[in-house]
Amino acid sequence: MRIGLVGAGRIGTFHASTLAQLDQVETLVVTDAFPEAAARLATERGWETAESVEDLLGRVDGVVITSATASHGEILRQSALAGVPTFCEKPLALSLAETIDVVRVVEESGTPVQVGFQRRFDEGYRAAKQAIDSGELGFLHTVRLNTNDQSPPPAAYIPTSGGLIRDCNVHDFDILRFLTGREVVNAYALGANKGEDFFAEGGDVDTAAALLTLDDDTLAIVSATRYNGAGHDVRAEVMGSEGTVGVGYDESLAVRSAEPGAVSPTAQKWSYMERFQPAYRSELTAFTEVVAGSRPSPCTVRDALAAFRIAEACEQSRIKGQPVALSDIGTIAP
Numbered sequence: 001m002r003i004g005l006v007g008a009g010r011i012g013t014f015h016a017s018t019l020a021q022l023d024q025v026e027t028l029v030v031t032d033a034f035p036e037a038a039a040r041l042a043t044e045r046g047w048e049t050a051e052s053v054e055d056l057l058g059r060v061d062g063v064v065i066t067s068a069t070a071s072h073g074e075i076l077r078q079s080a081l082a083g084v085p086t087f088c089e090k091p092l093a094l095s096l097a098e099t100i101d102v103v104r105v106v107e108e109s110g111t112p113v114q115v116g117f118q119r120r121f122d123e124g125y126r127a128a129k130q131a132i133d134s135g136e137l138g139f140l141h142t143v144r145l146n147t148n149d150q151s152p153p154p155a156a157y158i159p160t161s162g163g164l165i166r167d168c169n170v171h172d173f174d175i176l177r178f179l180t181g182r183e184v185v186n187a188y189a190l191g192a193n194k195g196e197d198f199f200a201e202g203g204d205v206d207t208a209a210a211l212l213t214l215d216d217d218t219l220a221i222v223s224a225t226r227y228n229g230a231g232h233d234v235r236a237e238v239m240g241s242e243g244t245v246g247v248g249y250d251e252s253l254a255v256r257s258a259e260p261g262a263v264s265p266t267a268q269k270w271s272y273m274e275r276f277q278p279a280y281r282s283e284l285t286a287f288t289e290v291v292a293g294s295r296p297s298p299c300t301v302r303d304a305l306a307a308f309r310i311a312e313a314c315e316q317s318r319i320k321g322q323p324v325a326l327s328d329i330g331t332i333a334p
Contacts, residue, residue, distance in 0.1 A: 019064070063087070064087045082111075087284070087287045090307075092301060099305055100330060118283050121283045122276060148234070152226040159202050169224050170308060174307040231270055234252075252265075313326055
């Protein structure tokens, strides 16, 4: 099959390399807002380029959107209306209103869309879900999730990112729903800035934490920071009445034990792409099956909307300094 790539930046280049290794993919067609970036990537790999998104959509079986976040919504509308199965990196859009509009357009079009929440394909998270679903852990009472970046992004990224909670913790919100099968009903979040001034100047924070209540009274504690010098650190702990399982407690663990004689992981510092490389491959393999029509989307636009609504509630809570009910956050009928 022929796959289109919209966006030849860092994550686009990474996804392109993964796609090129899949037997199902015959070739890639690349376009970018900066034509020279698309040309450079295509020339290096012997792929094709397209002059525009419209040009690309007429030449491919499926499309992967890895462009700047602010452009996701418009490009996804185009691909959905063109009937081209689409993989879109999170988020669907920067605002809740546009996210809702994109969901409406996609669902009315009937075009299959898969959203890029790669943790759903990580072996550790999937094993944790199996432990939950099997009843092995008893009833759940607490879930702890964190997403810690080793170092902050460039200052120019902050105004276009949607903020730390929407940019980073949205992955935690999605995997929380995936693991538990429950919905968040209430959110209370706090944020702080102790690093570069550009976070505060952009209306963002460099560290955040949230306490979430699920619809079965399970509590979830979610945190994130842009300053984790020990390395990129993504973990989960799922605690139940009969047991606890953890995800990320392997060589990727960016924590040194202070206990005398305790063995700590190696000092290797992982990037998020290294940490989740197998999961990225699995999710894009799944997308080729979506394109082929052999499976439904494993992560729908409705899933993306649900995670974004939690992020929106947390962001409103952070700003207001008080809990926010998810029932007060806009949505659309099922």
